[in-house]
Amino acid sequence: MSDMSQVEVVYLPTGAFSPGDEAVVIALIKIEGGREAMLVFSSLDRLMAACGQGQSWVSLQVDRSAGIEELARVCGVDTIVRDMGDPIPVRHSIPKQRGAQS
Template structure:
């Protein structure tokens, strides 16, 4: 089976001006673990942001995990994360619009954080 995640695209916004997708699919877990990372700002500081990923068909996707052990299994033990109530995913969308939400999707090894990158 092919992996739908192809590369990292953390801050781009291809959805500017487009209508918002359904924020949470039906039957979605009430809370999810969202991969995130620290990114430099223009002022010399940094900010925390969700790690959006491009799918093989070019869509920008938010990854979400229904349990911490699934995030670790699918993203590696060094992946930073934040626990989010599913109804709050719209806040991430407002700051970082995405076209899809992928639940419990495994990242290829080459896209995972290593110990040096995580702190």
């Protein structure tokens, strides 16, 4: 059994997905120099404040010592932005229904 003090729950913005999908795409942002970074939030409230209510997301339990860094490596990035406070554009908006007025 794992030591729960070594585990943290994090929230990550993703591409749109449906229940039952076997994989999700972690949303990345562009940072200085044109590099990409992975956004990680310590609560769903913080993710929603930064990304908006229409943002798809996933929560993960990761090892505190290296879990986020390993996930970033798998996603092909070396920069992690935690709890970004400034609002950012929604990466994947909810599609409008046909006939919906703007």
